[in-house]
Amino acid sequence: MQIVRIGLDLAKYVFEVHGVDCHGKVVVRKTLRRDAVAPFFANLPRCLVGMEASNGAHYWARVLSDLGHEVRLISPQFVTPYVKSNKNDRNDAEAICEAVGRPTMRFVPPKLADQLAIQAVHRIRSRLVADRVKLVNQVRGLLAEHGVVIARDIPRLRRALAEITGGSDDGLNELVRVLIREVQTELAELDQRIASYDRRVRELFRNSELCQRLGKIEGIGPVTATALIAAVGDRTCFKNGRQFAAWLGLVPKQRSSGGRARLFGISKRGDRYLRTLMIHGARAALGKAAGKQDPRSLWLSKLRQRRHPNVAAVALANKNARIVWAMLSGGTVYEHAPSVKAA
Template sequence: MAPAPRGYMEACSSAHHWARCFRAMGIEVRLISPQYVSPFVKTNKNDRNDAQAIVEAASRPTMTFVTVKSLEQQDMQAVHRVRELLVHQRTALINQVRGLLGERGVTMAKSPEAFKRAVPQVLSSCEGEVTSICQAMVLELSQQIQALEDRIKRAETWIKSFMKCSALCKKIAVVGGVGPITATAVVAAVGEAKEFRNGRHLSAWLGLVPRQYSSGGKSQLKGISKRGDTYVRTLLIHGARTVLRYVVGKTDAQSRWLQDLIARRGYNRAAVALANKNARVIQALLSSDTPYRPSTATL
């Protein structure tokens, strides 16, 4: 039986759509990240030179490819992108109100919860420099913020529905620091993570490994590279911070490791180290049938 024809494409906005179309016709499609194609473009950029660069990049034995996303993955990713946009818009409006009131001597904390508590007090009385015009502006912006919060909750409802329907999301959600939002974002980004040879490759793709600057046999490691998917990396680190809040006094193996790491390297490095470890665990869970078995060792 003859092998299926194979084609290579540069990963772009519509690449996953066309890859699914070609696969339906029996053509195996491999996607290559644009940053790995551009070094092979000779002279001027045009369609012919781009095609030659894609073929040249695909012929490299160490080339890594982008996993073709399913429609379900793209739905998950679309919801996350919309939620991220809404959160940014809410933050911008809250900062705008805080700035307007700060110029009049009224200060409030940055969090949305603190904003909700402070706004009724501002609107209750017209004192000092907080005039009726200022109150009207604050009220209008507060209504916009409430509308954004309702839309954010609707997006989170969709995320929870994805969580209930996806076996992969449920499988990795048992890892400490990985909730519904992080689990669905990871599955939307990497699927079954089979394009990654091991957990470290996924961690490196997320930018959670040290940035290396070595020459002449001298190795020099700096801060994390921050390459790859910024959104997923941020979620993993925030999830790790949540775990670190509750490690004090615990005697299991991971908690003792984190307590020692915080004492030696500080809170932020410990959070990144746990996010790195979680990324490796997630890759192992997604690419195999092995269930998660947390360490139960104690002192």
């Protein structure tokens, strides 16, 4: 019988294959070494291949797609309900094969090599920013033990470190002063590296016409625009803007039963980094909306009066996500609404 659907459980060196025919009967169960995966699929007729969206999934999606197969990536949380009995690689491959055949299953957009490269820039930059935050918090805590309290502001910390290393009369132990000097050097190095990645992001933004179109939306700058392009591959995976916003975790969590709708805070599903950028950008746009008379700013002002600023920021991030989907799917340009003239 011909194989029509395969579940492929990914790993670093050992891969499990579970294939079924058009009637759902198991026709192949196989364990493959890494170097044998591509030759195995090259000798198969075109079929549907399902994989979990885990480490290396986008690479194998490109490899198998080039061999003529239809590849679909599934979030691991949607595969778990189909695992029978104990969890192991063989059962995982069977669960993936079952899940990928469901007509209502949701799939992860595959990414191209260029998208993964942009995503790598963002991930390294994000890690450097996190390292700087850890370093700042550590030095603030160490100085607080010696009676030197510095506000949570990096520029103020830099000035305070310059005064300490300059020999200010603050009563610090000489060893502590030497350590602070080393921390100051480390902080300067992190600042330089982050600045270099910021320049790369701006260059990517300038070289992408699509990123520049997204950058015209209030609340979306070069960092968010390039992160969106890196994260969103096949826009057809989302039926509408609400699905895209839900993929970003910007819609309410729902637990409804018996005809009673119960809505909670946002679901926070999907890419945390991208959702954080969208919300931070919305906060910046929210602060600049005061006093403006265009319909968008008036809507934000009324929303700000009724709800907490954080709720308003998330609502704007949700709206921006829907606008982004409309622009990506339709190839349109964002147009600012004209200001409303007072009567």
